[in-house]
Amino acid sequence: MSPTIPPKTIQWVGGLNGHVLMIDQTRLPTELVMIECRDAETMWEAIKHLRIRGAPAIGIAAAMGAVLGIRDYGGSDRRGFLKRLDEICDHLGTSRPTGVNLFWALDRMRKHARSTETADIGALKIALLDEARRIRDEDAAMCRAIGKHGEALIRPDCGVLTHCNAGGLATAEYGTALAPLYTAHDRGRRFRVYVGETRPLLQGSRLTAWELQQAGIEVQVLCDSMVGALMKQGRVDLAITGADRIAASGDVANKVGTYSLAVLAQVHEVPFYVAAPSSTFDPLIPDGSGIPIEERDPDEIRCGFGRLTAPPDVPCYCPAFDVTPARLIRGIITERGLIQPVDSERITETLRD
Amino acid sequence: MSPTIPPKTIQWVGGLNGHVLMIDQTRLPTELVMIECRDAETMWEAIKHLRIRGAPAIGIAAAMGAVLGIRDYGGSDRRGFLKRLDEICDHLGTSRPTGVNLFWALDRMRKHARSTETADIGALKIALLDEARRIRDEDAAMCRAIGKHGEALIRPDCGVLTHCNAGGLATAEYGTALAPLYTAHDRGRRFRVYVGETRPLLQGSRLTAWELQQAGIEVQVLCDSMVGALMKQGRVDLAITGADRIAASGDVANKVGTYSLAVLAQVHEVPFYVAAPSSTFDPLIPDGSGIPIEERDPDEIRCGFGRLTAPPDVPCYCPAFDVTPARLIRGIITERGLIQPVDSERITETLRD
Numbered sequence: 263m264s265p266t267i268p269p270k271t272i273q274w275v276g277g278l279n280g281h282v283l284m285i286d287q288t289r290l291p292t293e294l295v296m297i298e299c300r301d302a303e304t305m306w307e308a309i310k311h312l313r314i315r316g317a318p319a320i321g322i323a324a325a326m327g328a329v330l331g332i333r334d335y336g337g338s339d340r341r342g343f344l345k346r347l348d349e350i351c352d353h354l355g356t357s358r359p360t361g362v363n364l365f366w367a368l369d370r371m372r373k374h375a376r377s378t379e380t381a382d383i384g385a386l387k388i389a390l391l392d393e394a395r396r397i398r399d400e401d402a403a404m405c406r407a408i409g410k411h412g413e414a415l416i417r418p419d420c421g422v423l424t425h426c427n428a429g430g431l432a433t434a435e436y437g438t439a440l441a442p443l444y445t446a447h448d449r450g451r452r453f454r455v456y457v458g459e460t461r462p463l464l465q466g467s468r469l470t471a472w473e474l475q476q477a478g479i480e481v482q483v484l485c486d487s488m489v490g491a492l493m494k495q496g497r498v499d500l501a502i503t504g505a506d507r508i509a510a511s512g513d514v515a516n517k518v519g520t521y522s523l524a525v526l527a528q529v530h531e532v533p534f535y536v537a538a539p540s541s542t543f544d545p546l547i548p549d550g551s552g553i554p555i556e557e558r559d560p561d562e563i564r565c566g567f568g569r570l571t572a573p574p575d576v577p578c579y580c581p582a583f584d585v586t587p588a589r590l591i592r593g594i595i596t597e598r599g600l601i602q603p604v605d606s607e608r609i610t611e612t613l614r615d
Numbered sequence: 616m617s618p619t620i621p622p623k624t625i626q627w628v629g630g631l632n633g634h635v636l637m638i639d640q641t642r643l644p645t646e647l648v649m650i651e652c653r654d655a656e657t658m659w660e661a662i663k664h665l666r667i668r669g670a671p672a673i674g675i676a677a678a679m680g681a682v683l684g685i686r687d688y689g690g691s692d693r694r695g696f697l698k699r700l701d702e703i704c705d706h707l708g709t710s711r712p713t714g715v716n717l718f719w720a721l722d723r724m725r726k727h728a729r730s731t732e733t734a735d736i737g738a739l740k741i742a743l744l745d746e747a748r749r750i751r752d753e754d755a756a757m758c759r760a761i762g763k764h765g766e767a768l769i770r771p772d773c774g775v776l777t778h779c780n781a782g783g784l785a786t787a788e789y790g791t792a793l794a795p796l797y798t799a800h801d802r803g804r805r806f807r808v809y810v811g812e813t814r815p816l817l818q819g820s821r822l823t824a825w826e827l828q829q830a831g832i833e834v835q836v837l838c839d840s841m842v843g844a845l846m847k848q849g850r851v852d853l854a855i856t857g858a859d860r861i862a863a864s865g866d867v868a869n870k871v872g873t874y875s876l877a878v879l880a881q882v883h884e885v886p887f888y889v890a891a892p893s894s895t896f897d898p899l900i901p902d903g904s905g906i907p908i909e910e911r912d913p914d915e916i917r918c919g920f921g922r923l924t925a926p927p928d929v930p931c932y933c934p935a936f937d938v939t940p941a942r943l944i945r946g947i948i949t950e951r952g953l954i955q956p957v958d959s960e961r962i963t964e965t966l967r968d
Contacts, residue, residue: 461839464925475926488933522844570645571644571820576644576820580841584841
């Protein structure tokens, strides 16, 4: 069996005069349209309008966007170069101001420029391109490591349930929640994936179903309300999702619906795993009660499909995330290994290594 | 406080030369459009295209449709009249061939004609109009009785969760699951209703939210995936849904998502009630395992909003219903009283009364 080809979510093509090539995720699943990005403004627009999404992928996009912005800098003075880089990074940061990874990547680019001790502007530009590529490559390696640590959970012929998109489209390559699946697939194992459509924005049906299908993995879509019925029929052997933020206790904030899924998994004795890079842990938050939950625009529920599906003025309950307590999580798969059981001691140990 | 005005789902206006006036439910929630139905063919089309839906409402529509079809019968011979009535009923039965209530109502009309011992065709027509109106009035009375038996469950300032539409739009007046809410509202109690949007066909957000809002009851819409998060926040004091079919054991088949909701309710210690007329019980089915589950067209998931939201050829898991075991149900509210606890003895007792 040939290895899985992950979606080419984002890549830098050519040298310093090259461009960024990325999938326009707003056109999926109906069309696979690639965007050629040759300037920072196009990248700003792409991030802003969710053409690229998923925290790690946004970080990579921002870093590459900074290179696109600075490569045409015509001056020869280092101070002017750094000032211009800051302006470009500040501007890129306004594209999605709540994106933690976005700022992390832009900061890394600024710091890299400052720590590169040369007066040669051309060399500085090359150093920044190298750094952006490194951010991408490190992310790809991190996904592969999660895959390696989680793949043994995917038994032959098993049924795996996932939610939202924590796949290749959200990262450089294999994704987080999907990395164990891609890795098991690479090793020739056959299994079936069920994916909840993930209302309101349907990342499950639009994105996860698409990328698994592209990789040749058997996938079925269901409405989020059907998870209980599916588990009751004994079709789910394992559930696995990504994470947006993990408290020191192991409580996990992730796309709304994850908590319901975890409760249903426990009642049906289905082991529930979370896959996330160690950077997702926030040791400053003791437990889930300290994780702020963003409320989204009610129109995402009322007219998320370009059509009004509820009375126009009806109030909505629309949290972006929910919090799953550590006791419902069998294990957390990180690039450093599998944390199981999930408790603060094991988490501290893994993060310290 | 003035009494609740239920939606005017379906009514016969005037005498034998009158017409049926009903809400076009496919236009909700954006527009309130009334259909004037003056012939059986218009009624056939309305049932076929879900302009009227909900088992009891379809039964009423079919009975009134039979009157519309037969009232212009020009002959004077009883046998010819009955033959024509059969043809009309057969044709109306093809509008939604899986509708149990549809056939029940049409059979009742046929039988009523046969048991009306007169040779006067005009009197026969009047007798059929009376019978159709009686089917409507009996349904309205049944809903009111469910409301009366369930209203005490709706405590002041409580939060009530429901799913799908088992409201006035599905029946002649107060609905089944919503009847206790309308009745409590009539008695001046204030409370808040949460309604899951009910993918794939969104009866919760399109219909239930609309009719509760019309009645002046506070309502919030949520995605089905948000039920767990809502309960965890302590916002739900009571959950209540309708039922499509109830086995002798008390196991309930209802719109998919009901089972997940019932499991989540139990885990969060939220009492879960079902409201349904006693005709919903099927004593010939011992328990839930004997209830056949219809699989729906996968396109309801893949392109339910007139837009493709999943890969066009991706397989889907799309059951219409799921089965909630009796042990998860605190009580079943019928027009004959509240069955609590839910077990076969109490069910038999209630049905026998």
